[in-house]
Amino acid sequence: MSAIHTNAQHRHDFVLLFDVLDGNPNGDPDGGNLPRVDMETMHGLVTDVCLKRKIRNWIATYGDLMAENSEEARRLKLFVKHHGVLNDQIREAYLAEGLPVGQPSEETVRDSKVLEALYQVREFLPSSFTLFEEDDDNNDPVIKLRYSGELDADELKEQLQESEASPEWKAVKKLVEDLIKNSRKPKKSLQNTEKAKHWMCANFFDVRMFGAVMSTGLNAGQVRGPMQLTFSRSIDPVFPEDLAITRVAVADAKDREKLQTIGRKTKISYGLYRGYGFFSAPLAKQTGVTDRDLELFWEAVQGMFEVVDRSASRGLMAVRGLYIFSHENPLGNAPAHKLFDRISVQKRPEVDTPRSFDHYVIELDETNWPQGVTLTKLIEG
Template identity: 45%
Template sequence: MMALNNRYDFVLLFDVKDGNPNGDPDAGNLPRLDAESGHGLVTDVSLKRKVRNFVGLVKEQDSRDPQPGEKRFEIYVREKAILNNQHQRAYSALKLDAPEEASEEFALEADEPAGKKKKTAKEKRKGSADDVDQARKWMCQNFFDVRTFGAVMSLGTNCGQVRGPVQLTFARSVAPIVALEHSITRMAVATEAEAEKQQGDNRTMGRKHTVPYGLYIAHGFVSSFLAKQTGFGEEDLELLWQALENMFEHDRSAARGEMATRGLYVFKHDSELGNAPAHELFKRVSAKPTTEIPRDFENYKVTVNDTDLPTGVTLIRRVG
């Protein structure tokens, strides 16, 4: 795989209509928002989850029946995964002795003098630096999200820590959002006891939260220096762009309403260090509502200033 030799900065525009783009579990699953300004928020974790889901979907066949040298697109953080089992796979594949796990309590070793302390779990978990380094490289080679976003894999069986070359910010809505709350009814109950209480009416009441409409902007960064450390290459980068463009198309649910990527603007630097500050490039992509109460993407004007770009910077992709 070709290594990255350029820095990239990108702007992602996406919208939601009559849905909840990212509920806050600490607030009854209400759409996340900035309490001071009223602007909606979507966490970077939520966006990464959708990228992972898309990659897992399009590379599912590779994961089920990988050919030698092609098993590169598994997903480390997936639903119901036991992460320590993934770490153990690295040690098994490399025929390394996984560090033992033990309690933090002190105990006597049968073959050691009385009073000598037994190693704690933290001490045993560390393993040798060489083993951890090999395991970390194996995890980067086999898991797309590890070499893309990084991961902390030092718990349990130690595979070290990886700082990912691709980072995303929280997405923020262009205009303040309104979070609506709807009462919903299910024409059924779960148990006989509930049915008896309702004397056969058998209705269950619930609530649903939606945003009538919101256009969100997120910023992202790709470091070629960190990409070389994790093995993130040109093929991975192209898959990332594909995921950002199409991730909402394969993440439909009643709760999310209509969500879609409306724009992906990628600034490519000629050098690895970069040829302009990221924040100056991000200013070149802006969106403003054209009506007092925007309720559709057509109610916004998106402006992209691609003239007189800084020397060494190219706008290489525009979607939307």
């Protein structure tokens, strides 16, 4: 029998503590990649998306170490991944379930100028367009462009915007328009959408755990994930720094006699962050989360900074606390915020400027403990 904190039939609320020393835990692209802060209080912020990315990376690494065709590896694919194409993932669900993706159309490209332009613009075309080679009736190789027919007019307009910005677009415009005209989008079917959604939940860890909107191409519906995270906030204000760095090498020989090339590095000296998470048993039942999924999630949280996230820019990051409140009642036995208030994190009175985890005191209030709630301390200090 699994421990209560890995039981997907229970509600779980948790407190996550992690710190950073001389690093940037989550850069803000709108702020020169400086560490994110609350501009009113200067408390540091780390987004939920940032932590989910690290958890996904851990799951991907764990899955890569498993036998490729094992049952568990099949269930640990990721919908959102680096340089991934979401519509390709949704199309995979339709093909796996034998669902219609539309009436495709294809054209042989015989004009050399059009073909040359296609090679230039194809990286900007939606993934529903495929440029491929096959033999004609005389066994001579020909180049063809195929369109799957899966996008409606609005989706096509949105996804072709980047292609239309290319200077080569004019040469291929008529070819693409003819393909679209000769194709046909599949009829909307709630049954097909539900089948595709079920397949996505069964095969993609992040879909069944975090949820996803899967209607950007073929429609696989929308999944509300049972595991939700908040922004994490530093216990005390932090001071983002933008430091100059130099290098002794130059990129080009002509710059050899110049001064050392100067770059930038952003960081905070130290910050202890506190975030929260919530796991819903009823939603987990809908998406098919298993006890093993939940066990892997806790392992991923504990190891998310250790496995593939180390970098000079992030300094030294570590998970310092993971406190899980598990409820006997799937709907809960106590309000989450009141459980969270039982964990107090305070700077030591003799410390002026915190520079290590030891500069804080963590206390747990165990008086008048609510009935039906179990606390599991996976990491403490």
